[in-house]
Amino acid sequence: MEKEFTLPPKPKNSTFKLIRNIVITVLVIALYVWTFTSIDIDWGRAIERAANNFQRVIPQLFSPDWSATGKVALSMLETVFIAFAGSLMAAILAVPLAFLAARNMMGGVIISTIGKWILSAVRAFPDIILAILFVVAVGPNAFAGVLAIAIGSTGMLGKMFAEILEGIDMNVVEAMEASGANKIQILFHGVLPQITPEFLSYAIYRFEVDIRASSILGIVGAGGIGTLIIFASNNRNWSEMGTILLAIILVVTVIDFASARIRRKIV
Amino acid sequence: MIQFKDVDLVYPNGTVGLKNVNLTINDGEFVVVVGLSGAGKSTLIRSINRLVTPTSGELLVDNEDILKYRGSDLRKLRTKTGMIFQNYNLVKRSSVIKNVLAGRLGHTGTLRSIFNAYKKEDVGLAYESLKRVNIAEKIYNRADELSGGQQQRVSIARVLTQQPKYILADEPVASLDPPTSHQVMTYLRKINKEDNLTTIVNLHFIDMAMEYADRIIGMRAGEVVFDGPVSEVTEKTFEEIYGRSIREDDLRGGADQS
Numbered sequence: 423m424e425k426e427f428t429l430p431p432k433p434k435n436s437t438f439k440l441i442r443n444i445v446i447t448v449l450v451i452a453l454y455v456w457t458f459t460s461i462d463i464d465w466g467r468a469i470e471r472a473a474n475n476f477q478r479v480i481p482q483l484f485s486p487d488w489s490a491t492g493k494v495a496l497s498m499l500e501t502v503f504i505a506f507a508g509s510l511m512a513a514i515l516a517v518p519l520a521f522l523a524a525r526n527m528m529g530g531v532i533i534s535t536i537g538k539w540i541l542s543a544v545r546a547f548p549d550i551i552l553a554i555l556f557v558v559a560v561g562p563n564a565f566a567g568v569l570a571i572a573i574g575s576t577g578m579l580g581k582m583f584a585e586i587l588e589g590i591d592m593n594v595v596e597a598m599e600a601s602g603a604n605k606i607q608i609l610f611h612g613v614l615p616q617i618t619p620e621f622l623s624y625a626i627y628r629f630e631v632d633i634r635a636s637s638i639l640g641i642v643g644a645g646g647i648g649t650l651i652i653f654a655s656n657n658r659n660w661s662e663m664g665t666i667l668l669a670i671i672l673v674v675t676v677i678d679f680a681s682a683r684i685r686r687k688i689v
Numbered sequence: 690m691i692q693f694k695d696v697d698l699v700y701p702n703g704t705v706g707l708k709n710v711n712l713t714i715n716d717g718e719f720v721v722v723v724g725l726s727g728a729g730k731s732t733l734i735r736s737i738n739r740l741v742t743p744t745s746g747e748l749l750v751d752n753e754d755i756l757k758y759r760g761s762d763l764r765k766l767r768t769k770t771g772m773i774f775q776n777y778n779l780v781k782r783s784s785v786i787k788n789v790l791a792g793r794l795g796h797t798g799t800l801r802s803i804f805n806a807y808k809k810e811d812v813g814l815a816y817e818s819l820k821r822v823n824i825a826e827k828i829y830n831r832a833d834e835l836s837g838g839q840q841q842r843v844s845i846a847r848v849l850t851q852q853p854k855y856i857l858a859d860e861p862v863a864s865l866d867p868p869t870s871h872q873v874m875t876y877l878r879k880i881n882k883e884d885n886l887t888t889i890v891n892l893h894f895i896d897m898a899m900e901y902a903d904r905i906i907g908m909r910a911g912e913v914v915f916d917g918p919v920s921e922v923t924e925k926t927f928e929e930i931y932g933r934s935i936r937e938d939d940l941r942g943g944a945d946q947s
Contacts (some may be wrong), residue, residue, distance in 0.1 A: 598794060610802065615783050
């Protein structure tokens with residue numbers, strides 16, 4: 423037999439909260455309507471164009487140009503190399519910045535705030551803007567892409583690494599201090615074993631993201647498969663575009679899969 | 690020998706940690722410090738290896754005032770005072786042997802330690818220490834694969850490997866169940882007797898203090914309110930230290946199971 427019971431009455435939402443929620447909802451809807459009406463979309467024309475081009479472009483995308491395979495594969499390989507070199511460079515650059523930014527490492531809120539500012543400043547640049555800057559600085563080649571990826575990833579990795587550092591078990595550090603170990607010994611025996619797997623995991627994840635990022639860097643001339651994308655699009659060569667997309671999908675999927683497996687192993 | 694002379698400690702936020710503490714702890718003694726939480730037991734123990742620094746008075750370890758120590762003096766002091774913590778404080782992802790060898794860091798050069806190139810006799814000493822607390826078979830396990838009691842034994846092995854002159858144990862059994870608590874206390878007691886290591890243990894369990902201590906120091910609100918051999922201690926003494934009557938949860942129990 424079920425037992426009868428009564429829950430204590432729920433606390434009543436105050437009228438203030440109710441009004442606040444209504445106001446927020448109305449504001450969000452208003453903002454949405456306002457933005458949509460003000461970007462001035464010519465729906466009729468957009469739909470017409472899409473209908474026309476659909477017939478021409480989509481079937482060609484699905485019949486890839488196999489003769490371009492060699493060219494596309496090479497260029498995809500270059501993209502992977504750009505991503506790898508860039509994320510490796512970022513993973514190395516991010517470590518000292520993370521130690522600077524982590525509140526429990528260098529001691530002092532001032533240093534950590536400066537470190538956090540540096541990381542936010544670095545993060546503020548989108549990859550594509552960095553690529554444009556580096557194309558101007560070092561010329562239109564893969565090296566510009568590597569630098570763009572490296573700087574772009576340093577900001578995010580540095581922030582992640584700093585958060586990992588702030589989350590370590592400081593009791594271990596205290597125990598080593600209490601046994602007379604010096605700072606460098608504590609770093610190598612108390613801090614590094616706690617952070618290495620997470621650092622690697624995030625670096626690999628970032629490599630995964632960088633593959634996608636470096637696919638488009640070629641559009642501004644920074645090397646990799648993006649160069650082919652821009653050529654194919656300018657020449658209306660949609661079947662070559664199909665091959666390129668296929669290559670990107672394949673490589674991204676394989677690397678996502680591999681990265682997920684590796685990361686599960688190390689953490 | 691450890692001597693406290695008129696030691697006071699006031700934390701930056703104004704909390705009084707220690708108030709006019711005068712104590713002499715002789716070599717080879719097994720001292721248990723009792724008191725309610727917040728009575729200053731931890732502060733007392735942590736002053737001895739300067740994890741906290743008293744604000745006035747003198748604290749002599751082997752006839753040297755340690756309150757002025759900085760840098761390498763401080764590290765030298767800490768190599769001779771081994772510490773055991775409530776939460777074991779092992780590197781969870783490292784192997785047992787690596788954790789035990791960490792006790793040797795204070796005696797090892799920086800470059801050597803970076804490359805994990807511990808001296809051969811240090812590795813032998815670490816293995817010997819693990820054997821003494823009966824956990825040598827777990828040598829290559831990761832620390833987080835062990836139970837709480839086993840981890841605390843590893844941390845005792847770490848302290849043994851450090852070859853200190855003093856052992857400071859800050860609530861070493863507070864996270865353990867009664868039988869394991871007695872096991873850990875028995876090891877501490879055994880080491881104290883065999884190696885003649887001065888041992889200072891913080892406890893808040895009355896029955897365990899009575900069972901293992903040579904001498905009991907009672908603290909309340911940062912002051913030493915009792916100091917005497919265990920033979921002079923009665924339930925009345927504890928009531929005076931705690932400032933209230935004794936309750937069920939002041940006892941660990943389970944002495945017969947150990």
